[in-house]
Amino acid sequence: MSDAAEVLKPKTHAEKMNIGLSEADRKEISAGLSEILVDTYRLLIKTHIYHWNVVGPLFHSIHVLTEEQYNTLFEATDIIAERVRALGHHAPILSGKGVDTSIELRASGRSALEMVQDLVDDHEEAVRKMREIGTKADEKGDLVTADMLTDRLTFHEKALWMLRAIIAD
Known part of the structure; x- marks a missing residue:
């Protein structure tokens, strides 16, 4: 195999690195991310x-x-995927293999308040999962992931505040 072909050959395993986190910890955190x-x-x-x-008043x-x-969520996908890569693992391919990728899309017939x-x-649900993974990351010394998830939690909790304000009695 030529040198160029070897360089371009896809890696099928986690990358070796020494960043102060064990491979097992990086794998667990990457799976959560x-x-x-x-x-x-x-x-x-x-x-x-x-x-x-959405329709109505x-x-x-x-x-x-x-x-x-949705613009903020789109930006977040890149940040999260890049963190998985920085931990030496591949970002998931949405194939459904081991991860539930189904999306229940029932916008039709739902009122604006039901959508909210x-x-x-x-x-x-996102907040609960991020808090759990962020706590694990912090306990394992992965301060970057913990910090990133703190930023994500800030967004989701603010989104919740705004969405709840719409449906409040």
Whole structure:
């Protein structure tokens, strides 16, 4: 095999590195981040679909808010995937292999308030998972992942505040 072909050959294993985290810890954290990445894509797509399909008196408010949120979620996917790569692992390919990649898309027939409640539920799930993985990362000394997830939690908790304000009685 030529030198160029060897360089371009895809790697099928975790990269060897010595960054103060064991391979087992990097693998565990990367697996958690991969789940978060898939969940973020799922929430991104759902938010975007609701952005297109919301109707009623709250249309403009929800339309503007969901646009801001799906743009932020899209940026987050790159940040999360790059962290998985920095830990020496491959970002997940959304093949469904080992990770639930299904997205329940039922915008049709849902009221604006039902859409918002659905987004609240998904953001809450994201917060719980990020808090769990962030705590594990911190305990293992992965301060970069813990810090990144703190930033992600800040976004999701603010999104929850804004979404809940729409559906408050």
